[in-house]
Amino acid sequence: xxxxxxxxxxxxxxxxxxxxxxxxxxxxxxxxxxxxxxxxxxxxxxxxxxxxxxxxxxxxxxxxxxxxxxxxxxxxxxxxxxxxxxxxxxxxxxxxxxxxxxxxxxxxxxxxxxxxxxxxxxxxxxxxxxxxxxxxxxxxxxxxxxxxxxxxxxxxxxxxxxxxxxxxxxxxxxxxxxxxxxxxxxxxxxxxxxxxxxxxxxxxxxxxxxxxxxxxxxxxxxxxxxxxxxxxxxxxxxxxxxxxxxxxxxxxxxxxxxxxxxxxxxxxxxxxxxxxxxxxxxxxxxxxxxxxxxxxxxxxxxxxxxxxxxxxxxxxxxxxxxxxxxxxxxxxxxxxxxxxxxxxxxxxxxxxxxxxxxxxxxxxxxxxxxxxxxxxxxxxxxxxxxxxxxxxxxxxxxxxxxxxxxxxxxxxxxxxxxxxxxxxxxxxxxxxxxxxxxxx
Numbered sequence: 001x002x003x004x005x006x007x008x009x010x011x012x013x014x015x016x017x018x019x020x021x022x023x024x025x026x027x028x029x030x031x032x033x034x035x036x037x038x039x040x041x042x043x044x045x046x047x048x049x050x051x052x053x054x055x056x057x058x059x060x061x062x063x064x065x066x067x068x069x070x071x072x073x074x075x076x077x078x079x080x081x082x083x084x085x086x087x088x089x090x091x092x093x094x095x096x097x098x099x100x101x102x103x104x105x106x107x108x109x110x111x112x113x114x115x116x117x118x119x120x121x122x123x124x125x126x127x128x129x130x131x132x133x134x135x136x137x138x139x140x141x142x143x144x145x146x147x148x149x150x151x152x153x154x155x156x157x158x159x160x161x162x163x164x165x166x167x168x169x170x171x172x173x174x175x176x177x178x179x180x181x182x183x184x185x186x187x188x189x190x191x192x193x194x195x196x197x198x199x200x201x202x203x204x205x206x207x208x209x210x211x212x213x214x215x216x217x218x219x220x221x222x223x224x225x226x227x228x229x230x231x232x233x234x235x236x237x238x239x240x241x242x243x244x245x246x247x248x249x250x251x252x253x254x255x256x257x258x259x260x261x262x263x264x265x266x267x268x269x270x271x272x273x274x275x276x277x278x279x280x281x282x283x284x285x286x287x288x289x290x291x292x293x294x295x296x297x298x299x300x301x302x303x304x305x306x307x308x309x310x311x312x313x314x315x316x317x318x319x320x321x322x323x324x325x326x327x328x329x330x331x332x333x334x335x336x337x338x339x340x341x342x343x344x345x346x347x348x349x350x351x352x353x354x355x356x357x358x359x360x361x362x363x364x365x366x367x368x369x370x371x372x373x374x375x376x377x378x379x380x381x382x383x384x385x386x387x388x389x390x391x392x393x394x395x396x397x398x399x400x401x402x403x404x405x406x407x408x409x410x411x412x413x414x415x416x417x418x419x420x421x422x423x424x425x426x427x428x429x430x431x432x433x434x435x436x437x438x439x440x
Contacts, residue, residue: 011034011035014030015037015090015096016099017098017100018039018099018118018136020099021172021276021346022170022172023099023100024058024064025181028059030206031080035073037072037074037084037089037090037092037093038084039090042085046083049083052068055345056345058172068081069081074089087124090125093125096131097135100114100136102115103348110283112138115138115147120154123155126154127163131165131190132151132163133166133199134165134167135167135168136170137225137284139225139288140285142284144217148191151163166189166196166199167221168199169223174346182206183209186210187211187214189220200213227281228280228282229302231268232281232302232303232306235302236306239270239309253269253439269429270309272340272355272427273306274341274352276340276348306351311358314355317359320437326422328364329362329364332397333365334368334397334399334417335368335401337369337403338353338368338370338373338404342404348381352403355401355427367387371390398418399423399424400418400424400425410430414436425438428440
């Protein structure tokens, strides 16, 4: 039978594979009225969720505790969220939602390893009539060309004969408490018309902002990957402007404020471009473009410029130290922030590390403070030791670099930590120009 899928009369039983920034908020929303089992290979993540704690801060702990259940709801028939690291607990599901990371490797090539391993896991418990929905960002064609063959090989079943597949790209914005999962319109798609309709209804039941049913999985994949590529290019443009205006001794933020008085001017600001989306997704599109014989000029140019901003900031700080007659080698520099964006604990692909490493290459002694980041995660990911309580930071720095715009930093006077003649470089434009020596 072509296009077999769960019927409209069948109650969805949802398994969410991957309980990070994307998976957990979605699982919690579905669990308000449906049985949901959340699966993650990291036992420490499962343990913290069992304790009612979400270290990503994307889900309110009160809501998490309210919707969590201690027994598998596929067995009890009740609604609620049960989290586990045991794959067998997913076997009662009829809808699998895959929300694992899709990073790049050290050469900026797409790394589908987490996605393919998740597909293997789902394939082991997949049954006739089930639906598998992917949310992870990929290049157009990856779901059907890379993931489906894994599902078929492991399960022994065939897509659109025994099971169906869909793609609904995640649009989570970490740290954003206004544009939460239910308040962002969701793009949906399916491998056949029946599955597409079921998937669209399923997401429509929890997404307040509504859904948009794309005509194909490839269209949905392409829509996702260009969203962040577009932002990356726009930020690259203002980063280039900042470098030009710096040479002309013009304040870039003043220029953007003036230009912003026109109704259709896009309000992008210069800065570091990291994280798991904007700094990664363009490489997925570029990789696929090159596979089909097209070299993407603008996309890769934007990536090169944005990836070079950390080194640029560090060189500007060093120039300021030299102009102030400070010795660069051994200069103490305080970097404020290590997360990839403000008011968020996510340190994945943070480009602040580029500033730090470059300053260390110049011989500077760099300290890092961040009230949002986990000291253990920073030590594991970057080999850095964070300073403790912000109140414990002592003066004596030749330079302070405000790299992340956390609200805690905005309330402070960075000059209080400087020696006489010390300098402040404000990457994010969080301070008044009168108290900084340079803004990006």
